[in-house]
Amino acid sequence: MSPSVIGLLIGAALGVVAVAFGFWAMVLVALLAAIGYGIGRAIEGKLDVRGVADALRGRRSS
Template sequence: MSTPIVGLLVGMALGLAAALGGFGAFLLVAALGAVGFLAGRYFDGDLDLSELFSSRGRRR
């Protein structure tokens, strides 16, 4: 699926959540979407979580 189509679907889901559930539902859908995005990047191998959680003293 292309990036514009995914963006369209995400925008529609956020709009639907905002229209039906209000601002709280909008924030919940946005947060879960971000978690899903990061999980997808991690499982595809595009995101290395050790870079995020390693201490700065170990980096060179």
């Protein structure tokens, strides 16, 4: 599946949640999806958790 199709499906799902349950439910679903995506990437070894933590703390890495 291409990134465009995945983005389309995610947008459609968030749209359905927004219509059915309201804006804040959509924001919660989007936040939880992003957290789940990050956890999945970290488990696969494709995300440097220490680098992300340093970036969030304002430390620069090169």
